[in-house]
Amino acid sequence: MHRRLVSSNLRIQVSATAQLVFSVAVSAEHEPAQERLSLTVDGDPIDVEELLAPNGGRLHRAVNVPVGQLIVDYAATIDGQAPPAPLQGIDEVLYTRPSRYCDSDRLAALSGAHFDGLEGSALVSAVRAWVHDKIAYRSGSSRGVDGALDTYIARAGVCRDFSHLAIAFLRARNVAARFVSVYAPGLKPMDFHAVTEVWLDGAWQLFDATGLAPRQAMVRICTGRDAADTAFMTTLGGRTQLESVRVEAQIDGDLPSDDGLGLSLLS
Structure with missing residues (x-):
């Protein structure tokens, strides 16, 4: 790199x-x-x-x-x-529970309807594609108090909203997922950026539902349940x-x- x-x-x-x-x-x-x-x-x-x-x-x-x-x-x-981020002992519990902005309990029925029968990489790919295709990236369209369900209803948001919704969908399917703040070379307009990590195939793997910057160049700042931690x-x-x-x-x-x-x- x-x-x-x-x-x-x-x-x-x-x-x-x-x-x-x-x-x-x-x-x-x-x-x-x-x-x-x-x-x-x-x-x-x-x-x-x-x-x-x-x-x-x-x-x-x-x-x-x-x-x-x-x-x-x-x-x-x-x-x-x-080095690759390790799985801590509590991670699979902590990052599967609902949190302040990733209200997966409120999205459980919707996640089941959209992604029924999918698991593993097929589920993750489907979640990423749904959020990317259905949510419009629109600066200033969301409030600092908005959670994943608000984004689902509004169908618009910024990077944190994309990540919150993807995480909530995955947690609702009992998949550990977490929020990561990053520096992102290539991002336009330049700002702090938010992406998603999911525990899959024995590793924390990254996806960016906005698709606004190359993931390989990103630099991790902070990792947590949602934007409240980062x-x-x-x-x-x-x-x-x-x-x-x-x-x-x-x-x-x-x-x-x-x-x-x-x-x-x-x-």
Whole structure:
């Protein structure tokens, strides 16, 4: 795999002393050749604590962030591939249960109607194709509180909505599936991206129901039940206003070719 260069810059107005958590650093599965993370308020650096989340996610917590403009600036250079993600002891239970945005219990009857009689790779392929073909990718079409059933009804959403619906369909068929935030070279417009991993044939395998970027070039950030576990910014206390987000993801060389139809390991 070619070298990948990823970065993100968040500008946040803090209007009351805040506690914030960020998920912008690449997963602990990667060993970046270069990496930097800085947090400043009105130009002054502030302390940050790194916390390791399940499945390799690296969260950065800042407490008692003072009033002012907070800038979070991150960049990393990734060489080579991360090892395949292992199956943790709890994964097949955790990622088969309904969750905040993947309300598979509410979609059980619908999933049964759409995918009755399918299992294994045939089921996964059918779910990916259904979400890709039936849901329109439309920026700004969904709310931050929308779950998989809302997306099913609206027939439109952004990448997180595509992933939530695919995950909910699979969990409703008793298949372990999970939500992954990534940097995605080739994505247009560039932003943080969300994809789906499913436990199949003894490995966590990746699909992207949006088909908007080649999977082979993606870099894992965080893994969880749904977007609640992987949000790039969480305000735990105080008052904040996100002013801007800038994300960059590039690959040194040509982008891989990806028809989006099969399954792939996330590198």
